Amino acid sequence: xxxxxxxSSPGKVILFGEHAVVYGKKAIATAVSLRTFVTIExxxxxxxxxxxxxxxxxxxxxxxxxxxxxxxxLSIVSSSFSLIEFDAKLGEEIANESDSLLREGNRSQSNSSxxxxxSSHEWNNQKKAISALLYYYLILSEKKDGKIVHSYxxxxxxxxxxGVGMGSSAxxxxxxxxxxFKLNQRNEEERKKITLEERDPINSWAFHGERILxxxxxxxxxxxxxxxxxxxxxxxxxxxxxxxxxxxxLRFLLTNTMVPRNTSVLxxxxxxxxxxxxxVVTEMLDQVDSISxxxxxxxxxxxxxxxxxxxxxxxxxxNQQLLNKLGVGHQKLDEVCSISKEFGYHSKLTGxxxxxxxxxxxxxxxxxxxxxxxxxxxxxxxxCFEIEVGANGVTIESNPL
Numbered sequence: 001x002x003x004x005x006x007x008s009s010p011g012k013v014i015l016f017g018e019h020a021v022v023y024g025k026k027a028i029a030t031a032v033s034l035r036t037f038v039t040i041e042x043x044x045x046x047x048x049x050x051x052x053x054x055x056x057x058x059x060x061x062x063x064x065x066x067x068x069x070x071x072x073x074l075s076i077v078s079s080s081f082s083l084i085e086f087d088a089k090l091g092e093e094i095a096n097e098s099d100s101l102l103r104e105g106n107r108s109q110s111n112s113s114x115x116x117x118x119s120s121h122e123w124n125n126q127k128k129a130i131s132a133l134l135y136y137y138l139i140l141s142e143k144k145d146g147k148i149v150h151s152y153x154x155x156x157x158x159x160x161x162x163g164v165g166m167g168s169s170a171x172x173x174x175x176x177x178x179x180x181f182k183l184n185q186r187n188e189e190e191r192k193k194i195t196l197e198e199r200d201p202i203n204s205w206a207f208h209g210e211r212i213l214x215x216x217x218x219x220x221x222x223x224x225x226x227x228x229x230x231x232x233x234x235x236x237x238x239x240x241x242x243x244x245x246x247x248x249x250l251r252f253l254l255t256n257t258m259v260p261r262n263t264s265v266l267x268x269x270x271x272x273x274x275x276x277x278x279x280v281v282t283e284m285l286d287q288v289d290s291i292s293x294x295x296x297x298x299x300x301x302x303x304x305x306x307x308x309x310x311x312x313x314x315x316x317x318x319n320q321q322l323l324n325k326l327g328v329g330h331q332k333l334d335e336v337c338s339i340s341k342e343f344g345y346h347s348k349l350t351g352x353x354x355x356x357x358x359x360x361x362x363x364x365x366x367x368x369x370x371x372x373x374x375x376x377x378x379x380x381x382x383x384c385f386e387i388e389v390g391a392n393g394v395t396i397e398s399n400p401l
Contacts, residue, residue, distance in 0.1 A: 005183050015030055023274075028232050031392070040153070041152070052154075053152065102130060131212050132213055166254075169210065169213050174394050203226040228391055244299050251387070254387050255336050255384050257356065259332050288323075313361060323349055330349075332355060
């Protein structure tokens with residue numbers, strides 16, 4: 001009998017607090033309406049017929065392996081099995097085999113194409129996607145006598161832009177972890193929804209996948225994707241999250257400047273400025289922290305009125321000015337801010353800056369004016385997405401991919 005489940009998880013943006021969060025200040029993150037969808041279909045088969053099939057539409061990747069290909073990796077799971085703790089040894093072994101796994105299983109490219117692409121950005125993304133999937137497949141799939149008992153077909157489609165700080169990889173990991181977890185539940189009623197209690201283990205497993213993909217992630221992206229809504233967070237030895245209960249769902253325009261940004265270089269630049277003039281930078285970081293705190297209080301009692309909307313606009317302008325002073329702005333981000341201002345809207349960068357994306361608060365219902373602004377932004381070779389912030393977290397969907 002075939003069993004199928006489809007899960008979707010949101011991407012995220014940082015509303016306020018970029019860069020200041022590195023210095024222990026508060027930041028505000030929110031789930032967005034752009035989501036990643038994963039469908040897993042499984043069927044119990046004879047051992048020699050069991051396989052793992054993966055189709056990643058956004059990465060033009062189609063792979064298939066016989067389940068026996070993973071017997072050695074599965075033995076590592078059997079000897080160090082833990083659902084809660086991250087299996088670093090397994091993650092390392094999967095990463096070591098990702099090149100050969102991609103070459104062996106890939107059905108979407110010729111051998112010559114694989115050779116020419118083996119050092120490309122796309123190739124690396126494909127390897128990472130396979131690595132995260134295999135971790136969940138080996139840890140969370142149902143087993144009997146040390147063997148995985150099902151054939152799996154996994155399909156993934158994402159509407160979250162990749163490489164712009166929107167948590168696309170976390171949304172992928174959350175959807176995979178939740179899908180494997182829910183499939184293991186025997187009760188049909190349990191499979192129809194994800195309870196609050198189930199979100200904690202899903203978040204832990206999603207973080208494991210993020211560790212495989214990124215090494216030392218903050219945990220913010222997967223947490224926002226699992227729980228949804230809007231939350232404040234403070235980074236430390238243990239991140240502190242404060243989820244805003246019944247926070248507002250607001251319209252924003254997300255504009256991708258199409259300018260690549262290097263997060264480590266931008267963070268390093270702020271660090272150099274901090275080391276050079278600690279007093280000045282600390283004062284700016286404290287002001288950013290104050291903006292995040294103001295947003296937190298505003299969202300906890302937000303009303304759909306002109307006064308609260310004006311307050312959001314003031315916070316946006318203040319935060320953008322401070323980020324420019326910190327040296328993480330960019331000419332293209334300034335263009336987005338300038339164009340949106342022509343139409344009466346307020347914008348700021350989101351994420352690391354230096355290019356990447358900007359957020360524009362869409363106050364009111366003047367869709368004609370919004371469409372005019374979008375057309376002008378697109379005319380400047382920008383990519384635009386209308387989004388809602390405060391979106392729902394990981395969710396079971398009724399229609400498969």
